[in-house]
Amino acid sequence: MTKRLIKVEDAVGTVLAHDITEIRRGEFKGPAFRKGHRVREDDVCHLQRLGKRHLYVLDVEEGQLHEDDAAIAMAAAFCGEGVRWEGEPREGKLNLVAAHDGLFKADAAALTEINLLAEVMCASRHTNCPVRRGEIVAAVRAIPLVISAQIVDAAVAIARSRAGLFRVRPLRRANAGILITGSEVYSRLIEDQFEPLLRRKMEAVGARVLRVAFAPDEIGIIAGEVRRLLSEGADLLLITGGMSVDPDDVTRQAVIEAGGTDLLYGAPVIPGAMFMIATIGSVPVLGVPACGLYHETTIFDLVLPRVLAGERLSRREIAALGHGGLCLHCGECRYPRCPFGKGE
Numbered sequence: 001m002t003k004r005l006i007k008v009e010d011a012v013g014t015v016l017a018h019d020i021t022e023i024r025r026g027e028f029k030g031p032a033f034r035k036g037h038r039v040r041e042d043d044v045c046h047l048q049r050l051g052k053r054h055l056y057v058l059d060v061e062e063g064q065l066h067e068d069d070a071a072i073a074m075a076a077a078f079c080g081e082g083v084r085w086e087g088e089p090r091e092g093k094l095n096l097v098a099a100h101d102g103l104f105k106a107d108a109a110a111l112t113e114i115n116l117l118a119e120v121m122c123a124s125r126h127t128n129c130p131v132r133r134g135e136i137v138a139a140v141r142a143i144p145l146v147i148s149a150q151i152v153d154a155a156v157a158i159a160r161s162r163a164g165l166f167r168v169r170p171l172r173r174a175n176a177g178i179l180i181t182g183s184e185v186y187s188r189l190i191e192d193q194f195e196p197l198l199r200r201k202m203e204a205v206g207a208r209v210l211r212v213a214f215a216p217d218e219i220g221i222i223a224g225e226v227r228r229l230l231s232e233g234a235d236l237l238l239i240t241g242g243m244s245v246d247p248d249d250v251t252r253q254a255v256i257e258a259g260g261t262d263l264l265y266g267a268p269v270i271p272g273a274m275f276m277i278a279t280i281g282s283v284p285v286l287g288v289p290a291c292g293l294y295h296e297t298t299i300f301d302l303v304l305p306r307v308l309a310g311e312r313l314s315r316r317e318i319a320a321l322g323h324g325g326l327c328l329h330c331g332e333c334r335y336p337r338c339p340f341g342k343g344e
Contacts, residue, residue, distance in 0.1 A: 014057035067092025070142035080164025092142035126342040171308040177234030181241035222254035268322030272299025
């Protein structure tokens with residue numbers, strides 16, 4: 001990289017080697033153009049109005065890239081399905097944004113590999129965060145003004161080998177069947193509080209509540225209601241009650257009798273230790289423990305978006321939720337803008 005002096009009118013396409021200050025009395029004093037700016041045709045008149053007749057510019061040598069060109073190359077490679085980059089690079093930086101609502105997924109291992117290269121960097125949100133269309137999910141930057149093309153090529157190669165570092169998976173619009181168990185609720189000794197809570201959470205993810213059913217703590221009746229909801233077209237089942245260790249808590253056995261497989265009970269998340277997840281055919285079944293009535297955010301809120309994004313969680317994936325799985329019970333719940341569920 002070398003520095004040379006040229007006339008302003010010959011500067012289009014070149015890279016400024018220094019900041020250029022503009023002063024507008026009573027209005028503004030600061031850089032009109034920053035070091036590293038690539039001069040455009042419409043910049044020439046502006047520079048001349050500032051009294052500039054000559055400029056110091058940088059010559060980008062073969063095998064090197066300007067920071068903005070490096071940022072564009074990396075951003076294009078880092079964006080997987082559901083992620084795009086927007087705007088023009090500024091000082092070698094570009095933001096990557098969600099192309100639609102959904103669940104953000106990051107390849108943390110590949111991201112670490114790229115950040116080990118030096119002279120390039122990329123920072124992202126935690127994986128498995130729900131995001132909205134247009135929200136920033138990551139940012140990429142070339143650190144020096146002029147960077148080795150070999151380093152950029154290495155970063156691009158890592159990302160392309162994974163079909164991108166980041167993606168946003170859309171959430172399917174489920175037809176949810178809700179089954180509320182418990183003899184005390186079924187017999188109306190106490191008023192159910194789960195239905196309005198789960199309806200609100202389903203609406204928040206764009207799901208439709210097909211029907212809400214009630215059942216006492218009897219295996220056969222619970223299993224029968226499960227089969228009935230499935231026959232009515234439920235492609236997601238939410239079951240509340242019967243998740244503890246009391247003799248009357250028979251929901252898990254009922255799910256197995258109704259055809260449940262791959263049943264996992266218990267999770268290293270607080271609140272949510274007595275969570276259940278299973279599958280009946282292709283339909284996910286989520287057992288919501290009683291803590292869901294007393295805490296705004298529980299393991300249910302961590303798992304639901306992943307299920308709607310098409311994931312089938314294994315025991316290891318549930319076990320991994322323990323890192324970051326301790327809710328701090330803030331006075332005002334800020335989830336998902338908090339540490340809860342962000343251990344990966």
